[in-house]
Amino acid sequence: MKLILLGAPGAGKGTQGIIISDKYSIPIISTGDMLRAAIREGTELGLHAKSLIDKGALVPDAVIMAMLKERLQKSDCSNGFILDGVPRTINQAEALAEITEIDKVLEIHVPDEFIIDRITNRIVCPKCGASYNAVSKRPREEGICDRCGSKLEARADDNKETLLERLSVYHKMTEPLKDFYADQGKLVVIDGTESVDDVTVKVLETLRG
């Protein structure tokens, strides 16, 4: 199953991504993880990206997509994958279509007001990406990730001003992907305002269907 997860920052796609990944034994691929891995492995693209990042420059789409192409050829992607945070623009989506055919695009839809309320209390595991909420979804043991046992820290960029900026970028740059994939009959929109478990039920139903 080749899947794209769409959703505004804080919509809960990270949480659902992990559940789908565990259930279907397919990897989650995000731009950040991919960049970090390529830099760590010292690949040509990774080194190029690092030189840009060190200069404070943005990594251009062409480099991101070349890196994604390499990543999708790895053996752990043989049964499929989940893309989280990539593609994030129509340009990237068009480039992706040249690399591989996507089966389904799931949007976890949550209105901005909900997200703003939810994310200001968010805690993300720095190791595995599992996310918690200081009010509504606390880890079983305070400050420790349920999934991997790592120490949890609040994300530095989870302040309100940054969030509003990220939401605005999402609406402007990424949301047009909904129409792009709806036109191909691949988009499924799921209401992400319900509890994590209820959203999961709907997500898994959609993937079975």
Ligand SMILES: [Zn+2]
């Ligand atoms: Zn963890």
